Amino acid sequence: AQSVAQPEDQVNVAEGNPLTVKCTYSVSGNPYLFWYVQYPNRGLQFLLKYITGDNLVKGSYGFEAEFNKSQTSFHLKKPSALVSDSALYFCAVYMDSNYQLIWGAGTKLIIKP
Amino acid sequence: DTGVSQDPRHKITKRGQNVTFRCDPISEHNRLYWYRQTLGQGPEFLTYFQNEAQLEKSRLLSDRFSAERPKGSFSTLEIQRTEQGDSAMYLCASSLTGTGNNQPQHFGDGTRLSIL
Numbered sequence: 001a002q003s004v005a006q007p008e009d010q011v012n013v014a015e016g017n018p019l020t021v022k023c024t025y026s027v028s029g030n031p032y033l034f035w036y037v038q039y040p041n042r043g044l045q046f047l048l049k050y051i052t053g054d055n056l057v058k059g060s061y062g063f064e065a066e067f068n069k070s071q072t073s074f075h076l077k078k079p080s081a082l083v084s085d086s087a088l089y090f091c092a093v094y095m096d097s098n099y100q101l102i103w104g105a106g107t108k109l110i111i112k113p
Numbered sequence: 114d115t116g117v118s119q120d121p122r123h124k125i126t127k128r129g130q131n132v133t134f135r136c137d138p139i140s141e142h143n144r145l146y147w148y149r150q151t152l153g154q155g156p157e158f159l160t161y162f163q164n165e166a167q168l169e170k171s172r173l174l175s176d177r178f179s180a181e182r183p184k185g186s187f188s189t190l191e192i193q194r195t196e197q198g199d200s201a202m203y204l205c206a207s208s209l210t211g212t213g214n215n216q217p218q219h220f221g222d223g224t225r226l227s228i229l
Contacts, residue, residue, distance in 0.1 A: 044206075103156050
């Protein structure tokens with residue numbers, strides 16, 4: 001069965017430090033991978049996606065993600081965290097066989113000044 | 114920037130009442146999705162439209178739930194005889210039709226439903 005795992009419920013980072021939010025996936029076909037961010041009482045905002053090509057994908061607000069096929073991972077990264085990056089982050093995978101996004105449970109990112 | 118719009122933002126109702134939510138997608142998007150999200154969880158897929166056709170419906174969706182997209186533009190989600198367990202955030206998203214399924218979904222801010 002297809003699944004997405006975000007192994008950390010919460011990640012704490014000091015402002016200015018690099019951050020990583022982890023995501024691993026299990027799919028039987030070619031994965032299309034996405035990261036979204038959700039601020040309190042708001043919908044989800046698209047950050048970036050991996051479809052094919054370069055394993056390092058750059059997205060909005062200075063975020064990037066690295067696709068690693070052998071480790072079936074798609075970790076979200078940012079070189080220097082901002083307090084305003086504090087939010088809930090979701091990883092999702094789109095199967096090429098149907099139209100559903102499979103979502104991770106989310107990781108709460110807290111950036112401390 | 115005209116994004117996905119959902120109305121109302123909040124709905125409080127008594128158990129057993131019917132509720133209807135509206136979603137206006139980004140105008141050029143032909144795909145529209147409904148999700149349910151509870152606190153601390155990722156979105157759960159409910160149903161999906163391509164233009165006016167409802168192409169997929171989750172097994173999670175009981176007979177009390179119905180969705181329409183009559184003219185391929187806005188959509189409504191109705192819940193009949195609401196139950197306590199229906200309390201959640203209901204999210205709508207829209208996307209273009211791309212090659213495969215690689216178009217990102219754009220979300221509205223959701224309708225928060227509270228059942229008393």
